[in-house]
Amino acid sequence: MESPPILYISRRVRFCAAHTLHNPSLSPEENRRTFGVCSNPHGHNYVLEVTVRGTVPPRTGMVLDLKVLKEILEERVVSLLDHRDLNRDVECLAGVIPTAENVAIKIWDLVEPALEGSQLYRVRLLESDENLVDYYGPAGRPDPRGRED
Numbered sequence: 001m002e003s004p005p006i007l008y009i010s011r012r013v014r015f016c017a018a019h020t021l022h023n024p025s026l027s028p029e030e031n032r033r034t035f036g037v038c039s040n041p042h043g044h045n046y047v048l049e050v051t052v053r054g055t056v057p058p059r060t061g062m063v064l065d066l067k068v069l070k071e072i073l074e075e076r077v078v079s080l081l082d083h084r085d086l087n088r089d090v091e092c093l094a095g096v097i098p099t100a101e102n103v104a105i106k107i108w109d110l111v112e113p114a115l116e117g118s119q120l121y122r123v124r125l126l127e128s129d130e131n132l133v134d135y136y137g138p139a140g141r142p143d144p145r146g147r148e149d
């Protein structure tokens with residue numbers, strides 16, 4: 001029997017936050033060399049795209065109600081990070097350098113438990129039009145040929 005089609009649906013949300021890229025175990029000179037101007041406090045208008053993967057149940061025709069995903073992202077991510085200093089104000093980021101990479105990992109950890117049965121596929125975080133990071137979860141990116149099942 002043919003397996004049911006798998007689709008990927010995404011919700012985009014935005015938030016603004018400040019950060020300073022700084023490693024306390026490095027000297028001021030090493031921090032400047034490693035992080036450049038990003039070692040100064042500055043902000044980003046972040047764009048977050050969260051993608052959920054699944055089949056389409058005949059009863060609803062939806063992988064997941066995007067309204068539900070929107071609410072999860074507002075409650076678990078935007079309310080926590082919007083208009084915050086990611087170095088100081090966000091408990092779950094304490095002790096990590098708040099790069100887009102580390103923030104994406106934390107966003108995965110915040111969103112994934114709330115999805116209840118739906119499979120989180122990707123967290124994509126854009127710091128700017130030019131810079132973005134993709135995170136496919138702790139197991140890494142699934143095999144594109146679908147053998148991850």
Ligand SMILES: [Zn+2]
Pocket residue numbers: 019038042043044127
């Ligand atoms: Zn930055």
